[in-house]
Amino acid sequence: MKFQKLLISFAIIIVIFIVNPSESQAANIVNPKQIYTYEVMVRDIEALAARYPHLISYKTIGSSEYGRPIYAVSLGTGDANLFINGSHHAREWISTNLNMYMLEQYVKMYEGNQTYGGYNVKDLLGNTTIWFVPMVNPDGVTLQQSGLSKFPKDVHSSLIKMNMGSTNFKRWKANGKGIDLNRQYNVDWANIKNNASSPSWKNYKGSAPEQASEVKALVKFTKEIDPEMTISYHTSGEILYWNYHHKRVYERNYAQAKKISQLTGYSLVKPGPYPAGGGYADWFVAKYKRPGVTPELGRYAGDTNVPLSEFDRIWNQNKYMGLYAASESNKLYLARGGKPKPKEVSVNIDSQLIKFDQSALLMDGSTLVPIRGVFEHLGATVEWIQATNTIRAKSGSTNIELKVGSKLMLVDGKSITLGVAPQVINNRTLIPLRAVSEALGAYVSWDGATSTVYIISPPIKEVEPPPAKDEDTLPADEQTQPDV
Ligand SMILES: [Zn+2]
Structure with missing residues (x-):
């Protein structure tokens, strides 16, 4: 008897699994609580596109200096575009975890017809497509996470030299050639301060703007998707850079920055008279006169990656950010003459x-x-x-x-x-x-x-109702009762 009960319970459990394999209940593809490598990212992007082919697609937009394809993933079907990216800087790869986790959470909300943070996710992603480049700098991230083993032997000594003579690459920010990718964009590049004089783990701006293949890929891709707004995720310190020489759109961008500050709890960095220059969001704001923000994720971590134990806090602070920016992107798109999607x-x-x-x-x-x-x-x-x-x-x-x-x-x-x-x-x-x-x-x-x-639909054939008939033709039970 006991055995039979057990058998029935098992049968019920199996039936539940077979009958209910809906996407929203399927296991998550992205696990953000791990050292998120380039290989894991590529595998997850492919799996997400396979599970949600109507909403997620991906392509490669160029290659890193060591030939790693740089991936861009799109979410949604809208005509307006929002561009989110991460890991310009190697040791800041927890921003890739956030990009990827955000992608999967939002697609699940879409499928589940959810409203999140007041946003109808399905409507929002029907109007705005979010493009992610979760890892701009795959060589640097790989070096920071795995050390020299993933690089050809003949470059080991030069990498060690760029890393202050050390084989511990936890501090590494640059790309695989020792160029700081967020000091490479063609905006005030000539005036960048604290420039390292030669390739280095940080701060070397290169010998010319947009010289690194990763930056070339991003510039080309940005022109292609023509985004209304961009979020370029970095670490650390829980602060937000938002302004870059854009007097004309200052008021609008300030209002957005304040809203983002409310959503995330991050402090706004006061625009100084001499901004650093060369950064992706700086370049985007200066070139397109559209909003671009650079949030610094995680509590200050010093010269290394933000620990994974910060991830829940980071997600909590940023979970509405993509939706807010998607909503703003659609407004900006319509404001400059984009056609509303029927x-x-x-x-x-x-x-x-x-x-x-x-x-x-x-x-x-x-x-x-x-x-x-x-x-x-x-x-x-x-x-x-x-x-x-x-x-x-x-x-x-x-x-x-x-x-x-x-x-x-x-x-x-x-x-x-x-x-x-x-x-x-x-x-x-x-x-x-x-x-x-x-x-x-x-x-x-x-x-x-x-x-x-x-x-x-119209009736096939209509006829006039028959004329009123005499009482005596009514059925017996409808005949008027005689007075008594
Ligand atoms: Zn950074």
Whole structure:
């Protein structure tokens, strides 16, 4: 008996595992509480893209000086871009842990339809794509974490020399060639202070700006994605650099920096008269006149990496940061003339959810749907006249004519003005659902809470109700009772 019970319990547990393998409950891919190596990062990026192919994709944007491909990962489907990066400096690799953990947490929130920190993650990532380059400096990180063993023998002695004669590389900030990648960007490069005179574990700005292959890759990638905003994660000290010579946008950026300071608890670094120059965010702010911030993660750690024991604290301080910046990015995108992304809408005809090959979209208050889907479901025949971009539909005795790009619809020869003209999106012609449905005699209602259009199709054939009949023809139980 006991054995049977045990067997049943096991069976139930197995059934639960088989029946419920949903993504939100699947084990996390990213473990941020480990010395997060380049190899682990690449493996995790591939696994995340495989698990969430509709939301996450990745590519390489160049290579490090020692030939390690530099990875960029995108999350979301928005037209506005936000750019987050980490590990410009080798010993600051806990910023890679944060990039990767943030990526996975946000994608899970999207899948789980979650609101987080007041942000509807699905809506947000539908408007803004977040691009991560979690490890800008894979050579430096590898040297800091694993020492000389991962580098060719013939460069060991020069690396040791750049490292003050030591084989302990915990202090290392530079790339594999002893160039400080955050002193390489072409902004006030000539005036960088405290420059090391030759390749070194820190502070050597190189012999020319944008000379390091890692920096070349980032400059090219930034031009390509044209981000609205950037967060360049460093360590340590729990402070935030945010201003760089941008009087024109000072007010806006200051307001954002204050908000980030509230979210993270990090102190704002007072803009000094002589900023250091050469940094990624500095360059971004100066070149694009858009906001770029450099948070320094973790309590001050000195000349080494921030310990992993700080990670929970770091995540807590930064968990809303990406979402806030994504939301700001979309605002900035719209403010400089970006087109708002149409919202997807569900269509329900006669209690049946209709699937279209191109999703129904909400534009300027009108729902647009692909032609064939809607006419067929409403029992109309449709004809497409290529030469004039005209759509003709017929249902019963009703004839409708629409034209791509025109707000005029003809219904049995009578013209009706549409809120939105029929238009071509993703090679499909979309037409305004309500106007067309009503012209065909259907009943249309809208549920804003679920973004669903409900349609009741017109009856196939309507007849007038029969004329009133004599009392004596009513069924017996409905006959008027005689007075008594
Ligand atoms: Zn740094």
